[in-house]
Amino acid sequence: MTDAPSKLTTVAKAAAVNPLKSSQPLGAALAFLGVDNAMPLFHGTQGCTSFALVLIGRHYKEVIPIQTTAMDEVSTILGGADHLEEALLNLKKRTNPSLIGVCTTALVETRGEDFAGDLKLIAERRGDVLAGTEIVLAHTPDFAGSIEEGWAKAVTAIIEGVVPQGAPARVAPERINILPGSHLTVADLEAIRDTVEAFGLEPTILPDISGSLDGKVAERWVPTANGGTAVEDIRTMGGAVHTIAIGEHMRGPAEVLKARTGVPYTLFDTLTGLVATDRFVALLAEISGRPVPARVRRARAQLEDALLDGHFHFGGKRVAIAAEPDLLYAMARFFAGLGAEVACAVSSTGSSPILEAVPAAEVVVGDLDDFETRAEGCDLLVTHSHGRQASERLNIPLMRVGFPIFDRLGAQHRHTALYEGTRDLVFEVANIVQAHHVPPTPAELDPFRDHGDTHVGRPQTAAH
Amino acid sequence: MLKDKIKAAFNEPACPTNRAKAAKERAKGCAKPLTPGAAAGGCAFDGAKISLQPITDAAHLVHGPLACEGNSWDNRGSGSSGPDIWRRSFTTDLTELDIVTGQGEKKLYKAIREISQRFKPAAVFVYSTCVTALIGDDIDAVCKHASSKYGLPVIPVHSPGFAGSKNLGNKLAGNALLDHVIGTHEPDDVGPTDVVILGEFNLSGEFWMVKPLLDRLGIRVRTCVPGDARYLDVAAAHTANVTMVVCSTALIGLARRMEERWGIPYFEGSFYGITDTSESLRRLAAMLVERGAPADLIERTEALIAAEEARAWARLEPFRDRLAGKRVLLNTGGVKSWSIVAALMELGMEFVGTSVKKSTVEDKMRVQILMREEAHAFEGMAPRDLYAQLKSGGADIMLSGGRTQFIALKARVPWLDINQERIHPYAGYDGTVELVRQIAISLGNPVWDEVRTPAPWDNEGRLTDRHVSHFTMDDDSDAADPTFAARHRRKFANSRVDNTDPEYLAHHRKKFAGRDADDIGDD
Numbered sequence: 001m002t003d004a005p006s007k008l009t010t011v012a013k014a015a016a017v018n019p020l021k022s023s024q025p026l027g028a029a030l031a032f033l034g035v036d037n038a039m040p041l042f043h044g045t046q047g048c049t050s051f052a053l054v055l056i057g058r059h060y061k062e063v064i065p066i067q068t069t070a071m072d073e074v075s076t077i078l079g080g081a082d083h084l085e086e087a088l089l090n091l092k093k094r095t096n097p098s099l100i101g102v103c104t105t106a107l108v109e110t111r112g113e114d115f116a117g118d119l120k121l122i123a124e125r126r127g128d129v130l131a132g133t134e135i136v137l138a139h140t141p142d143f144a145g146s147i148e149e150g151w152a153k154a155v156t157a158i159i160e161g162v163v164p165q166g167a168p169a170r171v172a173p174e175r176i177n178i179l180p181g182s183h184l185t186v187a188d189l190e191a192i193r194d195t196v197e198a199f200g201l202e203p204t205i206l207p208d209i210s211g212s213l214d215g216k217v218a219e220r221w222v223p224t225a226n227g228g229t230a231v232e233d234i235r236t237m238g239g240a241v242h243t244i245a246i247g248e249h250m251r252g253p254a255e256v257l258k259a260r261t262g263v264p265y266t267l268f269d270t271l272t273g274l275v276a277t278d279r280f281v282a283l284l285a286e287i288s289g290r291p292v293p294a295r296v297r298r299a300r301a302q303l304e305d306a307l308l309d310g311h312f313h314f315g316g317k318r319v320a321i322a323a324e325p326d327l328l329y330a331m332a333r334f335f336a337g338l339g340a341e342v343a344c345a346v347s348s349t350g351s352s353p354i355l356e357a358v359p360a361a362e363v364v365v366g367d368l369d370d371f372e373t374r375a376e377g378c379d380l381l382v383t384h385s386h387g388r389q390a391s392e393r394l395n396i397p398l399m400r401v402g403f404p405i406f407d408r409l410g411a412q413h414r415h416t417a418l419y420e421g422t423r424d425l426v427f428e429v430a431n432i433v434q435a436h437h438v439p440p441t442p443a444e445l446d447p448f449r450d451h452g453d454t455h456v457g458r459p460q461t462a463a464h
Numbered sequence: 465m466l467k468d469k470i471k472a473a474f475n476e477p478a479c480p481t482n483r484a485k486a487a488k489e490r491a492k493g494c495a496k497p498l499t500p501g502a503a504a505g506g507c508a509f510d511g512a513k514i515s516l517q518p519i520t521d522a523a524h525l526v527h528g529p530l531a532c533e534g535n536s537w538d539n540r541g542s543g544s545s546g547p548d549i550w551r552r553s554f555t556t557d558l559t560e561l562d563i564v565t566g567q568g569e570k571k572l573y574k575a576i577r578e579i580s581q582r583f584k585p586a587a588v589f590v591y592s593t594c595v596t597a598l599i600g601d602d603i604d605a606v607c608k609h610a611s612s613k614y615g616l617p618v619i620p621v622h623s624p625g626f627a628g629s630k631n632l633g634n635k636l637a638g639n640a641l642l643d644h645v646i647g648t649h650e651p652d653d654v655g656p657t658d659v660v661i662l663g664e665f666n667l668s669g670e671f672w673m674v675k676p677l678l679d680r681l682g683i684r685v686r687t688c689v690p691g692d693a694r695y696l697d698v699a700a701a702h703t704a705n706v707t708m709v710v711c712s713t714a715l716i717g718l719a720r721r722m723e724e725r726w727g728i729p730y731f732e733g734s735f736y737g738i739t740d741t742s743e744s745l746r747r748l749a750a751m752l753v754e755r756g757a758p759a760d761l762i763e764r765t766e767a768l769i770a771a772e773e774a775r776a777w778a779r780l781e782p783f784r785d786r787l788a789g790k791r792v793l794l795n796t797g798g799v800k801s802w803s804i805v806a807a808l809m810e811l812g813m814e815f816v817g818t819s820v821k822k823s824t825v826e827d828k829m830r831v832q833i834l835m836r837e838e839a840h841a842f843e844g845m846a847p848r849d850l851y852a853q854l855k856s857g858g859a860d861i862m863l864s865g866g867r868t869q870f871i872a873l874k875a876r877v878p879w880l881d882i883n884q885e886r887i888h889p890y891a892g893y894d895g896t897v898e899l900v901r902q903i904a905i906s907l908g909n910p911v912w913d914e915v916r917t918p919a920p921w922d923n924e925g926r927l928t929d930r931h932v933s934h935f936t937m938d939d940d941s942d943a944a945d946p947t948f949a950a951r952h953r954r955k956f957a958n959s960r961v962d963n964t965d966p967e968y969l970a971h972h973r974k975k976f977a978g979r980d981a982d983d984i985g986d987d
């Protein structure tokens with residue numbers, strides 16, 4: 001595995017062609033949806049809200065509760081404080097959420113208002129009506145960042161808004177905080193919870209979309225996030241012995257939590273892969289003082305076997321990956337760790353320090369068009385569903401990861417982390433590769449094929 | 465200037481809603497203020513893009529920060545018989561720096577250049593969005609300049625989301641076509657049976673179920689806007705003899721002004737349902753003949769209708785038994801509510817309700833006449849109410865768009881997509897048969913019985929009466945002892961082998977003869 005610093009290239013183009021990014025407020029909304037009985041509120045026009053909820057709905061196949069302050073032309077010019085206030089009061093009256101997560105959009109940020117000030121005034125004026133509902137604010141203009149940044153900002157806003165400042169009266173030795181990155185799936189969170197609990201520890205996962213976006217059929221209609229981290233548990237996160245943050249973009253929230261409450265944290269840059277999971281499991285054993293449970297040891301043995309069986313299908317393969325920084329890093333590490341070459345790495349944004357560590361010669365900050373032009377001749381494309389056009393045109397199979405995955409079912413229940421997740425990923429990749437194996441034709445193997453102008457071969461890739 | 469454009473778009477005399485209003489009220493326009501914290505639906509940009517993007521050989525460039533396009537591209541399934549430029553997503557993806565330094569226009573200009581050089585589109589449509597309208601980027605000027613510089617049509621579409629609803633966006637798209645596209649190309653093959661179809665999106669390729677009917681009659685579709693359209697054909701739309709408007713809320717204003725400007729008469733029709741399809745063909749033929757097409761067109765049309773209708777009804781007959789008496793909840797504005805209602809009622813289905821949110825006054829009247837007083841029309845329902853109605857068994861199936869899909873599914877009620885994300889084509893005679901077939905398939909799926917079967921335990925996980933015991937109680941004495949152990953003992957009582965039985969032992973020994981426990985599996 002090469003961990004040499006890689007070169008970051010930003011493509012100078014006036015137009016993004018086939019965007020890789022989803023917007024920052026969308027990422028924030030996803031995080032807010034991981035809090036029980038919460039309601040994300042976009043401060044902006046209703047169109048942005050509609051697009052975000054439709055896209056999230058297409059991924060999770062769920063009704064997604066997101067509301068809008070419904071700014072119109074007039075309020076855009078005059079200022080949106082009234083709309084914000086009205087929206088909060090209406091939401092309180094209609095759905096009585098435990099938390100309203102305000103996500104600003106490009107429109108209101110372009111006008112540049114004092115949203116925090118507005119919220120404070122509203123809280124002072126209408127405190128009686130709004131009592132019992134936490135209101136937190138994330139600055140998430142669409143002209144910056146992407147899902148990861150929006151997600152991290154929302155988590156930070158929740159911590160700052162809900163967790164009290166100062167060391168708690170009591171520290172519970174079995175409680176730990178988990179701050180998962182936006183790239184982890186519902187199934188990943190469930191596996192993490194199970195593993196943590198197997199050590200007799202009590203995790204508070206923030207945000208916990210495995211409670212709310214797990215696709216259950218409930219017996220009644222719930223207009224807000226149905227499941228997720230309880231606000232009460234968030235309030236007492238300061239009483240945990242340790243915080244585990246997963247993904248570089250969760251460093252910020254972990255720092256804020258530490259600064260407020262003194263809870264130390266450990267950051268895992270990825271939880272995909274044998275070595276990364278070993279470190280995670282070892283940390284849990286250390287915190288709990290208990291031996292590693294048999295079940296976890298068995299999962300590790302299964303992963304070892306999967307790695308042995310699967311590595312044939314990775315060695316020498318050229319892989320093209322386009323994703324948000326932390327997911328890009330996790331995937332690149334996964335492929336490089338099995339002997340594949342990350343021949344093309346495209347990141348949605350360029351601000352994350354983790355990009356330096358991506359095991360690829362170059363990391364391009366760009367869109368799926370940059371991805372498509374660079375991925376030619378690769379054996380596998382790895383990105384979200386929008387990569388399907390590139391896959392069709394290049395005739396290279398696509399492995400769907402990240403968000404959005406709208407043309408396949410079950411994205412939320414896919415394992416990508418810990419021993420189980422790595423094992424499943426190995427199988428998935430190996431199966432895609434096997435399904436696309438094209439037996440050679442005589443012409444392709446003809447030793448004279450490159451002599452003269454009768455070249456008919458496929459692009460040759462590096463040998464195993 | 466944007467204000468004027470928006471006002472003009474709302475001031476639509478052909479809009480039946482407007483016709484019913486008093487002059488003073490009409491002047492206010494029909495934008496209803498939205499309720500913050502209780503609003504849903506797309507924006508004007510969304511509507512404009514929907515109405516233009518299926519023009520397949522054009523590039524559609526969205527001028528604004530990422531979200532507008534980044535969160536919405538590749539979400540509709542129009543069919544294209546050729547180019548795929550329209551499926552690519554183009555956006556100026558403005559950054560904070562672009563906005564504060566006022567680089568928006570420059571970036572837009574460069575973007576047009578990049579796209580025109582690299583993808584060679586027939587034209588570029590440029591959509592303004594909230595932020596670029598707010599900061600006052602002059603997209604008209606940029607488009608004009610780029611157009612002359614790069615020698616291709618570059619069409620500004622003024623569609624900032626805050627201007628209003630999706631519906632308004634449809635109209636703004638129509639304006640853009642009228643101001644910059646239609647009438648700019650003179651084809652050399654103008655004929656007496658040329659028609660234009662407006663507001664047909666060719667979703668799942670369904671216009672391809674209708675076009676062969678027109679071909680058979682010798683009626684030439686100059687262009688179908690926007691479904692599977694080519695830019696030059698749209699630019700030549702003014703040479704047609706008749707306009708048919710399929711989705712009237714979207715482009716009726718465009719049809720009216722094409723009549724004003726070029727004298728092309730229009731009518732509103734539908735290709736959903738058998739009766740409506742026939743009626744549309746009839747109208748097309750009659751209007752074309754009036755405008756100089758050969759008179760036998762009418763006769764030929766009647767013959768085709770008779771043959772196709774007979775065929776369609778014969779194909780529908782087998783479904784009658786399965787569908788008669790089933791209750792449908794229709795929750796849509798997308799496909800003409802009454803077109804579907806008529807076809808399904810003929811098969812004996814009942815309607816428990818229909819949303820008329822986006823329907824015109826005329827539509828509503830037709831719905832009322834069709835459904836008489838039993839069913840009620842509603843103006844759109846809150847998700848919670850919709851869920852409650854479905855959950856209480858208020859309907860056997862819901863037909864709607866994707867937005868309400870999961871409400872039905874979570875209430876464990878069959879659902880069929882009849883809106884823009886549908887994967888089955890429903891237009892024309894064959895499409896009607898397909899729709900009925902899909903309804904039957906959905907209703908008949910055994911999965912509904914399974915998911916409606918309650919779990920055999922209660923909320924605390926305790927077994928309930930619904931639980932069917934796996935243990936048979938055939939021994940009276942043990943049946944009195946309800947413990948698990950007792951039941952278990954009884955179950956295996958008869959299966960125990962007597963290991964003193966010499967025959968059994970002999971058999972057993974033979975089976976394992978020659979095997980050492982240590983090397984089992986190695987032979």
Ligand code: SF4
Binds near residue numbers: 509
């Ligand atoms: S409301 Fe405005 S900013 Fe939002 S998606 Fe529509 S055009 Fe874009």
